[in-house]
Amino acid sequence: MNEIVEGLLKAGQLILSLDADLIEISLRSLRVTLTAVLISSIIGLPLGCWLAVRRFRFRRFVIATLNALMGLPPVVVGLIVYILLSRSGPFGVFGLLFTPTAMIIAQVIILTPLIASISHQAIRDLWAEYHDLLISLNTTRRQRIATLLWDGRRALLTAALAGFGRGIGEVGAIMIVGGNIDHATRVLTTAISLETGKGNFALALALGFVLIGLAVAVNLIIHSLSRTERSGRW
Amino acid sequence: MVDAAILPLTVTKAVVRRRGKVLVGPISAELETDGLTIVMGPNGAGKTTLLRLLHGMERVSKGQLTWQVPEPMARAAQAFVFQTPILMRRSTLDNVAYPLLVHGVAQTDARARSADWLERVGLADSGSKPAHVLSGGERQKMALARALIREPQIVFLDEPCANLDGRATREFEDLLAETRAEGTRIVMATHDIGQARRLAEDVWFIHHGLIHEAAPAEAFFATPKSPEARAFIQGDIVE
Ligand SMILES: Nc1ncnc2c1ncn2[C@@H]1O[C@H](COP(=O)(O)OP(=O)(O)OP(=O)(O)O)[C@@H](O)[C@H]1O
Numbered sequence: 469m470n471e472i473v474e475g476l477l478k479a480g481q482l483i484l485s486l487d488a489d490l491i492e493i494s495l496r497s498l499r500v501t502l503t504a505v506l507i508s509s510i511i512g513l514p515l516g517c518w519l520a521v522r523r524f525r526f527r528r529f530v531i532a533t534l535n536a537l538m539g540l541p542p543v544v545v546g547l548i549v550y551i552l553l554s555r556s557g558p559f560g561v562f563g564l565l566f567t568p569t570a571m572i573i574a575q576v577i578i579l580t581p582l583i584a585s586i587s588h589q590a591i592r593d594l595w596a597e598y599h600d601l602l603i604s605l606n607t608t609r610r611q612r613i614a615t616l617l618w619d620g621r622r623a624l625l626t627a628a629l630a631g632f633g634r635g636i637g638e639v640g641a642i643m644i645v646g647g648n649i650d651h652a653t654r655v656l657t658t659a660i661s662l663e664t665g666k667g668n669f670a671l672a673l674a675l676g677f678v679l680i681g682l683a684v685a686v687n688l689i690i691h692s693l694s695r696t697e698r699s700g701r702w
Numbered sequence: 703m704v705d706a707a708i709l710p711l712t713v714t715k716a717v718v719r720r721r722g723k724v725l726v727g728p729i730s731a732e733l734e735t736d737g738l739t740i741v742m743g744p745n746g747a748g749k750t751t752l753l754r755l756l757h758g759m760e761r762v763s764k765g766q767l768t769w770q771v772p773e774p775m776a777r778a779a780q781a782f783v784f785q786t787p788i789l790m791r792r793s794t795l796d797n798v799a800y801p802l803l804v805h806g807v808a809q810t811d812a813r814a815r816s817a818d819w820l821e822r823v824g825l826a827d828s829g830s831k832p833a834h835v836l837s838g839g840e841r842q843k844m845a846l847a848r849a850l851i852r853e854p855q856i857v858f859l860d861e862p863c864a865n866l867d868g869r870a871t872r873e874f875e876d877l878l879a880e881t882r883a884e885g886t887r888i889v890m891a892t893h894d895i896g897q898a899r900r901l902a903e904d905v906w907f908i909h910h911g912l913i914h915e916a917a918p919a920e921a922f923f924a925t926p927k928s929p930e931a932r933a934f935i936q937g938d939i940v941e
């Protein structure tokens with residue numbers, strides 16, 4: 469109990485003093501995860517929508533695979549990316565291991581199935597509602613997808629935010645491929661892990677509170693931005 | 703939108719099948735250029751399926767539909783009002799404007815025409831509301847405006863008044879009468895006999911997926927030929 473209070477106080481202290489290390493790793497956390505979410509959304513959102521609208525032979529199989537991939541253990545993803553990027557691996561020449569780029573790659577692999585799967589579900593429901601109207605109006609597939617993406621934009625935003633939530637708190641994969649190197653690849657989650665291991669519970673907790681605060685802040689900012697839209701009631 | 707007349711429509715022995723079961727047909731019928739046809743029949747008779755068949759939304763497994771112009775062109779001059787109105791997650795104004803927007807009409811033009819239509823159906827004040835806050839009667843009026851905004855030559859309506867009270871039904875029927883007076887062909891399903899009597903110029907009585915009787919309204923209501931139709935008009939339960 470004491471440690472939690474101490475952690476809170478320490479968190480307040482670190483933030484108020486604009487601790488340089490804290491700011492550095494917080495910004496790195498944000499940069500890695502936001503980049504990964506952006507890339508995953510660019511792949512995952514249209515993929516999810518396309519799977520909802522398009523009927524083809526292996527559709528069920530693709531969807532089942534996607535849902536299974538959603539549960540990929542991050543440590544295993546980290547391990548595979550590590551092997552691929554390590555010096556002797558197929559992509560070793562790029563020297564990406566233990567860089568933020570490697571962390572982004574691992575997170576994209578973890579987040580894309582999640583974002584695609586959530587957006588697929590949302591768009592599938594919307595498509596069921598709109599189906600008859602869009603068919604009756606003789607729309608092309610392209611027009612349908614555009615309509616569904618636009619009218620489903622709030623649900624898609626939620627999918628992206630779910631990806632952000634998973635990414636910002638993820639530690640297994642980025643620990644392996646990033647290596648938690650000070651001033652290079654250390655982020656909030658790996659720092660927490662490190663400080664806990666060293667027995668610095670107050671500092672670890674303080675970082676934890678910063679992490680939670682960051683996640684909440686990003687969600688609030690994005691929601692309030694999207695609410696300023698005129699038709700923002702969905 | 704489409705200048706060439708798409709009607710009359712000739713239906714020749716058309717059948718709709720699902721999973722090997724015949725839902726509707728074989729149907730042979732003619733839709734003339736002018737008129738208001740009421741499709742009547744008990745629940746499950748096949749009214750919805752028949753209207754969807756005519757509108758080209760059901761795959762015809764046998765037989766054919768022949769419009770006066772090629773099928774894609776004919777589709778552009780038709781509209782459909784569904785049994786439960788489909789509400790897009792947009793404002794009422796944008797719901798009604800959607801058929802224009804999706805087919806490339808510029809936003810300002812589409813919205814202006816949508817506003818005109820909302821005024822005509824008595825929803826002038828509701829344009830900025832999200833569609834899902836509209837009442838049942840308002841939703842159907844919105845759906846009608848959305849159906850008519852592309853100025854179709856024919857509009858199909860599937861029991862649009864099934865969930866409306868007396869006043870809302872009368873308002874909706876007035877709008878239909880106006881639409882009819884402007885020369886739009888109307889085909890509407892209902893199992894409300896009072897409504898059929900008020901509106902019908904001719905009646906198709908459908909039962910177990912077949913048109914049992916197709917007759918001018920007066921003749922149909924005065925002397926229904928089939929026993930099922932007679933029972934249905936008298937308000938008996940038809941099975
Ligand atoms: N997708 C479908 N698959 C299988 N059977 C169907 C399907 N759609 C409709 N049917 C069946 O076809 C028959 C006709 O249905 P339809 O909806 O056309 O009747 P309806 O006259 O419109 O009924 P209601 O008055 O209840 O609206 C029913 O027996 C129904 O169960």
Ligand SMILES: [Mg+2]
Nearest residue numbers: 749750785860
């Ligand atoms: Mg029906």
